[in-house]
Amino acid sequence: LGCPGLRPYRRNKPVSESNPANNTSSGTEKRDIKVIVNEGAAKRANMTLPPTPVEKPGYVYVALYDYTARTEHDLSFNAGDKLEPLRKEEDWWYARGITGISANKEGYIPANYVAPIESLDAEPWYFPETKRLEAEKMLTSQKNKNGAFLIRNCESQQGELSLSVLDNGKVKHYKIRKLENGGYFVSKTRSFFTLRDLVEHYSRNEDGLCVCLTHGLSYNTVDHWEISRSSLKLLKKLGAGQFGEVFEGIWNDRTAVAVKTLKTGTMDPKDFLREAQIMKKLRHARLIQLYAVCTTEEPIYIITELMSHGSLQEYLQKDKGASLQMSDQIEMGAQVTSGMAYLELQNYIHRDLAARNVLVGDNNVCKVADFGLARMENENVYEAKEGTKFPVKWTAPEAIHENKFTIKSDVWSFGILLYEIVMFGQMPYPNMTNFQVVQQLPKGYRMPCPLNCPKYLYDIMSECWKDSPADRPTFETLQWKLEDFFDMDLSSYDDANRY
The missing domain is CATH 2.30.30.40 (SH3 Domains)
Structure with missing residues (x-):
């Protein structure tokens, strides 16, 4: 692969499937959308949770x-x-x-x-998933004093840690290196058995650091998302929709960002900012990361990381098999399932999963985006506004006919997304109208296996398109099934990669 280190973390294969569960131009008006309560998620016995301490x-x-x-x-x-x-x-x-x-x-x-x-997770200074840019924003908050610090995972070197320290208004970063015996050090002249020992030492002595570690982050600094509008420069428009536009921008003259704007008067700002509120809660390497918001005046901005290659749909359509091989395409699908497995675990549903809502960065990095429709799966009812459209060709039959949206309808949509990946961004159900799709799905029609698509991959699509939502796999299962591809003998696919 172009970047082998990007493969999502492999989970243990689950023993059983115990979790029952608008941006497209071709849409159909929807009177009301009901998000069904996932009764299984409300019962402790059926909830999938991370490993216990x-x-x-x-x-x-x-x-x-x-x-x-x-x-x-x-x-x-x-x-x-x-x-x-x-x-x-x-x-x-x-x-x-x-x-x-x-x-x-x-x-x-x-x-x-x-x-x-x-435990380390309980330490107020330990923020393993925080990136360098976000650490700088958190530490330079006016609430923090000189010597405020945090420890995070190093972005440039996997497995390493970084110490970020506030020194006279600027943030300085130090590598924390690990010894073979499990200890830690910033300087080779002094090592420590635990990170707590390291923190305690540098809280008493500078010992080569810019300043003593005197303060952890102030309370609520992590939620300090508001930034000055003057710190942003909008460069070029990347796209536009019903409620606003998306721009490529520069933050603080050095950081490339994406800026989503809200057109004045098109919708309640609270509804627009719901997306940012959801992004604050949902943090994962395969979900688009929120950087900041501008809400004190209109137009309101949501600032996120910028993905250099735009949407997965556009990326696939431009490539058309010129460089992407089947292994690359399956890796992309695995990355999407990694992000969706996290949403599944957090009891969220996306409700608009498609290649157009996945963004691509360098080295084929894929991240799920567009949380504007995301909802907690145990919310009772979501009433769509008059004229709301939904993407028929990506929507599960029970959502089309009964307005029932669950994580399992997201699984159906992922099967369509996988088809898009294999077919380099081609419209699903080619030569069929939305009406024909709506009529044929209940009769058992499913898209046939694409030309040169491995049977193993088409079988995964078919599992996503099961009639009964309960019979469809979880995203966790989909993730390990796609990752298993890389353990198979690939020789049989050497001549079947392109279209």
Whole structure:
């Protein structure tokens, strides 16, 4: 592959499928769209959660995120609250609140929402997924004082860490290197057994750093998204839609960004900013990253990372097989499933998954974009405004005929997206109108296997297009199935890569 390090992290294959679950010109008016409550997600037994923390008897745990009780037996808490697990049952623990809104109350909590007080994840200075640019923005907030710092994953060298420190209004970055025995060091003259030891030492002594580490990030700095409009320069228009335009821009004269604007009077600014609110909550390497917002005057801006090659649909159409091989195309699909598996885990549905809503960067990096329609899957009803259009050829039958949208309707859409990837951005259901598609799908019609498409890949598409949503795979399953392609004998595909 062009960049082998980009392959999504391989998950363990799930034992079972226990998770039931407008930007296109060719659309059909939709009277009302109902987002169906995923009853399985509301039951602890059916929820897929990340690995639980390592058990440490007698430890007090700190909440990493807010949690609102879903049943009368659950326990609500806010990030930072302390809890004591009383009984641990797989992914759900029975716990007692020590501080916060549920102090002295007992109930079930999701185990992946908490960490031992001693764990690194509980440290206020540990932000592993924060990028260099975002770290600089966070640290230069007026709320922070000289010596504020954080530790994050290094972007340029996988597996390494970086120490970012605020020094007289500027942020300086230091590599934290690892020893073979597991220790850490900034300078070879002094090493430390743990990161906490390193932080404690440099909090007492500069010892070669620009300043002592005197302060962690101020409270709520992470949510300090508002930036000055004067820090942005709009360069060229990348696209336009019903509610606004998208520009390529420069932030602080050095950072290339994408800027989405809202046309005055076209919609409620709160609805527009909903997209930014969702992006704040959803952070993943295969989702477009939010950088900032400008909301103090109109037009309102949402500022995100810029992907150099635009939409996946355009990228595929321009390539037409000139350089992309089947392995590249499958890698793209695997990256999309990685981002969607994260949304699935967070109980979100996208509702407009298509190649036009996936953006491409250098080395064929793909990221899912356009969260304007994203909804929590346990929200009750979403009423679409009069005249709202939806992309018929990407939409699952139950969404077309019954207005039922779930993560499984996103899986159907991914099957169509996979077809787009294989066919280099060709319109799905070629030579069929929207009306014909709507009429034929309930009768069992499915697009045939594209020419030169490996049967293994078409079988994955077919699984996404099962009649019953419950019979369709999860995105986690789709991810490992696509990744398994790279463990297969590719020799049989050497002459079947191009169109």
